[in-house]
Amino acid sequence: MDDQTNIRWPDTIYDHFKRAGVRQVGYVPDAGHSRLIQLICRDPEIADVVLTTEEEGIGLVAGAHLGGQRAALLMQSSGVGNCINMFSLIRNCGFPCLVLVTMRGEFAEFNPWQVPMGSITEPVLRLAGFLTYRIDRIEDVDDVVAAGCDMAFDGDQAVAIVLGQRLIGRKRWTK
């Protein structure tokens, strides 16, 4: 699978953010999310908040909701591990939360250091109280992201959309 043939799926996610009225997006820079990050940074109606670590984003989402705005987080599977204690904020207060997780360490992974966290990402999210929806095929992006936005923002749930490594494509290690 090639990155270039799938370049439109981040645009689909962006369209759903706009439809749902997302006004803040927190992210740690990530190759899988690079196109979506670019779209968000170009949008003057969305505050793009680059984080030093993913757990900061959980506080951001909580603060945004308290102030009446919808927020989403973009992170890589490794970042889920950085959030675990901070997830208690979401569960204890019942904040809606939408997280889009790009997977590493699960399919055609060349870097063994990605595997320990990648292999437990989904169970960890579920243990922390998230509903998880997995996408491996580009034709599912539109429907699943739409459903995730509705579940999070209308259904007041913590929702993680897990973007599989088969969707994202192999990381190109050489420039």
Place this chain on the structure above:
Amino acid sequence: MNARQTKAPAMLERRQLVKDLLIDRDDLIVVCGLGSATYDVAAAGDHPLNFYLWGAMGGAAMIGLGLALARPERRVAVITGDGEQLMGLGALGTIGVKQPGNLVIVVLDNAHYGETGMQASHTAGGVDLVAVAKACSFADALTLTDAKDIARVRKLLHVGKGPILVNARISNAETPRFLPTRDGHAIKTRFMAAVGSLA
């Protein structure tokens, strides 16, 4: 014992300081870091615009940032402890990048972890949160040691150009616990009703 116990004697009493900072608070939003900061803010007078934390250590400043971005017309104060802010040191960089003009962080710095047995924190060992905030491009960062400067800091909460960090050197004398509700849903819903953001 740490090699660098360089801290000057603290002068401020935390309960009185927080009470004085919140005089005539009007519609000031206050996010409280877990532990003594939450007790201090509650003791100054329970208020629906207080968002009390009982956990999520290291998250107070980022909750403040999310609020400050969502409500640019409102003033947001984060009142937290040195240990709580040290756990969220990266957040100071994130806030420095976003430059929210309406956000002020007040660190109640007793250089110790009061909830866990008064172990020394990094600020007792020479870490300077004011210097960190300056290095993170905060619009202003200052140390508060003298009660006569409290009124000036109170004014900063309401009109100072943020982001600002105030490191208040407080005594590490123990204060009685003053416990607001621990029900996160109740705290959230009451806060949102008061700020006008319930759907």
